[in-house]
Structure formats: structure tokens, C-alpha cells
Amino acid sequence: MSITAIGTIQRSDMGSGTWTLVTDSGETYELQQGTAKELLKPGLKVKVQGQVREDVMTLAMVGPVLEVKSFDVI
């Protein structure tokens, strides 16, 4: 499933920790391996286009896994 979402990058400390995109509508997506490091800054406001990976499971379990295809810092 391909989605475009606007939200804020946040660090979650569930388990050993992970990166998340919390959208303006309140959904939490987990950003997984391969996400550009320019994106991984807490508080960064971004527009992200990506693929929801239903075949990936994670230790943080805070939301669906989003594989980022492209993004714009707002």
C-alpha cells in the first residue's frame, strides 16, 4: 500500500527504541531500516511518500512499518 503522509519525526523508546513518523492526523508509522539519515531527526516536520510494509515485523510494535520512498522537509 502506497501512502503520502505529513507529520513529525519522533524517537520512540519502546524496547530498545525506534524512529517514528507521527502524522498530523495522529497515526504512528514506524520507520525502518534504509530510511535516509537526513530524515531521522526528532521534531523534523516532513511530507513523506512511501510504502506500508505488511511483511515486516519489529520489536517496537508502535505502528505499521513505512518504507520511505521520498520525502520533503517542510
Next chain:
Amino acid sequence: MKKLLLCLLVIGLGIALFSFSGLAKQGEFQSIVLDFREEVPAAQIQAEVSKIAQQYNVQPQYNSEFSASDHVYVLKGDRQLLNQLKHSQLAKDTEFIEPNYLYRVPSGDTIPTAFPPAEASPTLKGPNDPYYGRQWNLHKLGVETAWDETKGSGVTVAVIDTGISHIPDLKDTKFVQGYDFVNNRVEADDDNGHGTHVAGTIAQSTNNGYGVAGIAYEASLMPLKVLSAAGGGTVADIAEAVRFAADRGASVINMSLGGFGESQILKEAIDYAHAKGVVIVAAAGNANQNSASYPARYPHVIGVSALDAAGEKAPYSNFGAGVDISAPGGSAAGGILQETIKPETGEGVFAAFSGTSMAAPHVAGVAALVQAAGVKEPDEVLNVLKQSARVIQDDALNHFGAGHLDAAGAVKLAVQGQITFRDFFRWLRDNGYLNPRFWIDGGAVMLLPKIAMVLGSYLLAWFLRVYFPFRWSWSLSSGLIAGSSGLFFLRGFYLFDSPQWPFRVLGSSIPELGNAIGGSSVLNPLFASVLIPLGLIALLLGHTSWKWFAIGSTLGVASCLLVSSVVAPDVWLLGQGAIARLFLITNALLCYGLARLAVQGEAA
């Protein structure tokens, strides 16, 4: 005057802008990262690097041994240097020049590895691990009492996670061969810190005078790495790991991982392992949402929600359908302390993590103890865990499943041989504790008071009939049930990904409707009174057949209020004492009187 106001406005805006934390403080950094473009030749990069070194008196270095191929350099510097570099010639040859931000070690709370030498005290009943005193989670389980019987010897627990590293506090722990499905090799070392932490809860070396304790510390660990250093992995690898564990002799599997997509390959692997007699435990997930994530919600998987140190549902924990039992997972106020690795260096560190990831290994560890005590079959192990759990009353949203995990109780039940109780509990489960397999999961229903309410209502109806003969009818019976108990068996239904309140409403009697949507057990005085029966009788008395529904529900309400007044007099605004009891009894009598009047009119 206008000018003065304008000046004040500008100054005010300036202060506001500069004190706005988002602008003034965009994260801490003490060094800067340079990433040269791939196409820039190595010789040119070297020249530029030495030029920077001379010009700014700094020493750019590779970030790690893996950085050379990416041309990533790190150099000491502050925001001023960062700006200078960004505006220099260098900018055109680099992909980016940016602050090397410092991020906190995940979940923060780590405590130093250095502690005073531990002296084992022979008078001490607990283990001599110096940090055992901080493991509130193990104290809650009553694990020391469980250790009187067994410490898990002979059982193999597979940890499907980020791998397990051989840190000092796993030195005395037994290992069997596992596999790294991420890098496809036999050694399954941890590069994240999560898997080693989870393994520590299950079988940290205990009574070794070092560090912390684990639950089934004489069990063997099978490390299976399916999650990368970043903490994610594919269902294909996870499914392979489940089959590997089942084929190589593991009898418990712990999966402190989860996702939001259903997967046939993983479901089949779980069915395969279950058929081979493996107890499978998984974390319920950390999204604070109704319904557990996968794989916890699959059949044959024990889904575990997380508790904080106060025994409440941890704020992040999932709940509802798919949660079978709850165990300590920690919260900001107090995490779960184990020895794990620092992912940057691979060294051992004592760290407190929280999550349903931490709750699941408690259940896996106790399942290993139960197996070592003689109960092997996965369904029976689950029964023992559920029957021994400390039941939490008023758990309308299924935060806790069967209740709080109790290691001491579980091992005791397993050792006693649950045969004597088994038939009784099976009866209880089949009747009151519904647990249909795939998409419906169960929660306990207060069975006995409900039966008393239905029987009571029939008794009242029979009583009336002695004086005023009338015919039994379907409308009377459905009225009796609606008034007294509702379709109470529906109340324990938890449907995945759907709200629970419709079941609670269907499963509630008329007096309970006022509190059913919110999921509370405190009666609402407007609903738990003679008011609704009065309305029903006023509305329906003219109708030949619906009238009997009104009379039946009036008698049902009388019975429900009467039983509530004896069993659990808890009324909103009136408390739980004599006042509430008096209120309920008065209204019950009024209901009975009302029904009597209505029937009397009929008979006359």
C-alpha cells in the same frame, strides 16, 4: 506613541523567536558529518580533507571501518564551524554537511556496570545477584517461591529477536545452537541490544554474585536472529525461525516482536510448531490500541500485555482481543532491568527497557518453569498459566487477559498435578470463559451472580403466578432475561479490530445499560431503578403480547437489583455501602410491586 508600540512589538517578537526552542536549540552535537559525493575521486577527497585540517585546525576521521566506502568523515566542531563549512568550496563536492546529532541511548535509563563487589550472603533467601533488589518485576511474580520447585532445567527456550550476545551475565547460562536469519550464518549475535535483554529476563545467569537474575535460569537459550540492527525483520525470516525452533528441540518460543499485517506463512509456521508441542509466546504490541498485533493474535499464541510497577496496564500496551495474560513490562516510572549490549560497542551494559517486548519473556520464562515441573503440552501450559494468574476484577476492556502472571502459583499448580482440578476448570472455561479459536478471544464473565439473577427472576414470576395465574409466554421469558441478565455470555466476546461496547450492551441487563458502554461495573442509579420498568409498563400495557415483555423485564430488573444488592452493591454517587444496598433493595421491591399491579390488572 505609535513608534514606541511598534518598537515594543519588534522587541517582543525578537524575544519570542529567540527563546523558541525549535529555533534556538535544534538538538545537541559536538561533531559534524561530511559525506563526499560518490563520483569525487579519492585523491581529491584526500586533498580536501587535509585542506580542512589545516584551515580549521581539526582532524577529520572515518566514522567507522564501514565508512570508507561511503566517504563519510566525522570531525569535531560546533555550529559556527558547520556554517563555515557549508558556505565553503567543500559544499559542492559533498552530499551533505550536517551536525552529528547526539541521540539518547534508547529508553535512557541505564545504570553503570561498575558496582561494589558483591558478597553472597548465606542467610539471604533470594539470589545473591547484587541488582536483584531492583528487579521489582521478578518480585511481583513470586519467582523465589517458584525456584523452590524448579529453575527450568532441561527446557529449551528459543528467543526469536535481534540475536543474543554472550555478555558476562549470561556466562553460566546454557546455550544451544541457533541461527542468524538476517545474515545467514550460525552465530546469532545481537547488534541491537533488544534480544540480549529479552533473553536476560528468561535466563540471565542467577546466583552468580553478578548483575541481575533471570526467571528460568537453568533452561537453555536458542538464539534466533530475525530482526536487523534497526529492529525490523521480514515475516519470511520469522516463519523460518519458528520452524527451526520447533525442529531443533525448543519447547518454548518467545517473540517480542509484532507487525500489523496478517501473514499466512507465519500462521502456518506457528500451527506447525504448536502441533510439535511448542508453547509460543508473543508481545501484544505497543500502540495502546484495542486488539493485539500479529503474531500475538494468531491462534496457539499466548498474547501478553504489559503492566507497570503499580500493576496497572502500561500506557503503551495493546489490550482487548488477543491478550491472554499480562506481565510486567515497565513504564517511565520503572523499567525492566537486565544486562544487554551497547549496540555501538557490543559491551555489556545494565539497561532498563520497557515495552510488551519485556512482558512476553516473563511469560516465556514461567512457561519454561511449568514445563520443567512436568506439564508439557502447550494448551495445558496455557491453562496452568491462566488458572494460576491473579484475577483482576472489573477488566471490561480485557487489559489483563486471565490476570497478572504468577510464577509461584503456576509452578505450584503444575507440580500438584492439575488433574484433580482439570475437569472443573474445563467446565468453567467452556461455560464462562469463552475462548473460540480464531477471531474471538475470551475474558471471564461473572457467571454465578448472572445465573442467580436469571433464576431469581423466574422465581419471582413463579411466585406471582401462585396468586395471579397467567400463561408462560416467549415475551415474558425474553423480558425476564432482558431485565435480569441480558445475553451475558456475549460480554466476554472480544472481536479483533472492532469496538467492544456493542457486546457489552447486548450482554447487559436493563439496570446495567447505564454503565455498559463505558465498560464500568458501577451501576448508574437512573438505569438501576424502577424508572425503566415503569416506562415500559406505561408504554406496553395496552398491547396483548408486548405487555408480558414489560412485566417480565420488570421482574427481571427486580431480581437483578436484589442480587446486586447482595453480591456487589456499587452505585454511582451512592457508594458501595448500606445506602447503595438500601437503594437497590427499595427499587427491587418497587419493581416487584409494579409487576404485581400490572398482573393483578390482567387477572382482574
